[in-house]
Amino acid sequence: MKDFNLLSRRQQNMLRFMHNYMLERGFPPSIREIGEECDIGSTSVVNYNLNKLVDAGYIVRSGKVSRGLRIVAAIPGVAQAPRVIGLPAPNQVALVGRIAAGEPISLPEDIGHHIDEDDYIAVPPQLLGGYDEGEVFALTVRGDSMVDSMIQDGDIVILRRQNTADNGEMVAAWLPDDNETTLKHFYREADNIRLQPANMAYQPLYVHPANCEIKGKVLSVMRSFR
Amino acid sequence: MKDFNLLSRRQQNMLRFMHNYMLERGFPPSIREIGEECDIGSTSVVNYNLNKLVDAGYIVRSGKVSRGLRIVAAIPGVAQAPRVIGLPAPNQVALVGRIAAGEPISLPEDIGHHIDEDDYIAVPPQLLGGYDEGEVFALTVRGDSMVDSMIQDGDIVILRRQNTADNGEMVAAWLPDDNETTLKHFYREADNIRLQPANMAYQPLYVHPANCEIKGKVLSVMRSFR
DNA sequence: TTGACATATAAACAAATGTTCGTGTATACT
DNA sequence: AGTATACACGAACATTTGTTTATATGTCAA
Known part of the structure; x- marks a missing residue:
């Protein structure tokens, strides 16, 4: 059982932002966009915490590619099941x-x-x-x-x-x-x-x-x- | 009334690839990835046809951002209706x-x-x-x-x-x-x-x-x- | 205090990526 | 023929963007 509260406040914010961004735009945000929105000065910090989210099982990253993110676990209180935005509905x-x-x-x-x-x-x-x-x-x-x-x-x-x-x-x-x-x-x-x-x-x-x-x-x- | 057959073979292929790519990866492909898959030598040609797809109403592009694509219309034979965010779930x-x-x-x-x-x-x-x-x-x-x-x-x-x-x-x-x-x-x-x-x-x-x-x-x- | 560890910062780098421009090639129409 | 249009190509360019490195800060425990 994943525990959302194990994530730092910052990581929770990042998750929420990523989700909202994808809802709105249809594709994932870039590292710098995450940084700006979550008041993170350095891209390396975003990168660091993104890897934490990977370890925690919330997201998956595709190395080297821009916006290579995808949410793979539910975000308590925000999103239900993960889904791919921008694709036709079932x-x-x-x-x-x-x-x-x-x-x-x-x-x-x-x-x-x-x-x-x-x-x-x-x-x-x-x-x-x-x-x-x-x-x-x-x-x-x-x-x-x-x-x-x-x-x-x-x-x-x-x-x-x-x-x-x-x-x-x-x-x-x-x-x-x-x-x-x-x-x-x-x-x-x-x-x-x-x-x-x-x-x-x-x-x-x-x-x-x-x-x-x-x-x-x-x-x-x-x-x-x- | 949208007519899928008005699209060139190339454009249809691009649409299909974009759809499958997003299904698999969870985010849109880059211009060069589309080009490779659809045997298009030049990125400008991909860009050209992407704009055609925008004119035809099949996709929406977010200028300047990488992978700034999203499919907004159904692809006959491949995908059904586009998901409209914010619509109530069944x-x-x-x-x-x-x-x-x-x-x-x-x-x-x-x-x-x-x-x-x-x-x-x-x-x-x-x-x-x-x-x-x-x-x-x-x-x-x-x-x-x-x-x-x-x-x-x-x-x-x-x-x-x-x-x-x-x-x-x-x-x-x-x-x-x-x-x-x-x-x-x-x-x-x-x-x-x-x-x-x-x-x-x-x-x-x-x-x-x-x-x-x-x-x-x-x-x-x-x-x-x- | 010291050391280990997690987290944060800034800067520099290399690669990925969208854009633009000049040019070429068909096809259809006048 | 000449012209317009749609489509294609290749190369160069400017950003965007992920990655890496060196350094700093904080906490906690021995």
Whole structure:
């Protein structure tokens, strides 16, 4: 167990400053910047105490390189877990388009990677089904055509990019002949494919394999009222 | 709208390298390090293309300082959204119990605040409807009794604790006479209350106000398959 | 006091690093 | 052809920056 109080006041200040600096600027401070902020006249003193912080396990230094610092332990009262600033946040999923009954799904590759930076949404990890966020995307549902699948207008569906599916999985499929996009449970049968609505009160849809392009597997749904 | 393909191959490589470098080392690369990795002979060329990336909005540079780089936009295929410092972390909401047709809802006060710390789930901010996570709780849906409300077995509903409701809001209500819990849209009418299922194919339920205890307002629903 | 040790200071040094400038090479357009 | 533009190259330059050395100060214990 690391004891923050074993550090001198000066070292604690240095740690705090380094953390705040990285939060603000996105990269670590230089030795001289630390010195100025912490009222340390000599760079060698900063260097000395930085090595102390290394010994204490709070930071790691990359020798010879400028700003070669990184915080690797939590700073009590200041920061929680260490993290790399300036990098993308976890669990942000690309919101690549919308899904409606009468039009095909717009996937990133279809639209040539025209993804705006704002078009990302936070998704809790339990909705990613263990998949990497890079292979996952999200669509906004438009229209009430998917009530049979328990999905309504405004819902956001989280999908994993894939062109095949196992029985029972819920898939996003484009039916060229019918000119229709649908979200249903996938079952391969003798001669055709059965697309089963989640709501048992509705009838399944039987389509020929040639008339069923699977665009992705539905991992989860988020619905927000109002 | 940012277009990743508008960047030259070289610029895309630079972005990717910068991202990976920061992931590995915890601080940004120097101009010369970028040049070596991306087979660019001259530092001025790196500098030139870095400024292009600034113009394109992918990075921000801090002039004159070494390694003064930071990535501020998503890199398609590599990284997702940029982290915005100061944004609230994914909110943790108390998962206080389950909701099923034939039994009342167990609210925290009913069970004496015996909430285990494990019984919290991450909920993205957009599903909290602007409410504080303290007044919000979550329930696991058991059974298929709420298909009429487009909610199925296994869904997690996010609610705000409140005993009244405005027309149109979706509420969790306990009906003492019927010994039933239900999730429906709330409409106060002349003599009674109309509880309207989200799926219009189902019939509304009319109850006397004395037979309708509102437990909370439904803010959102999370559904995870498999 | 003496000595050992941790910490601090200032100065000098060497290397790393961002910047700038002159020039060259395509490509597209007039 | 001529011109403009985008991109690239190499070299020189000025800072920034990490490192090292010699010296000083403080504390604590023998």
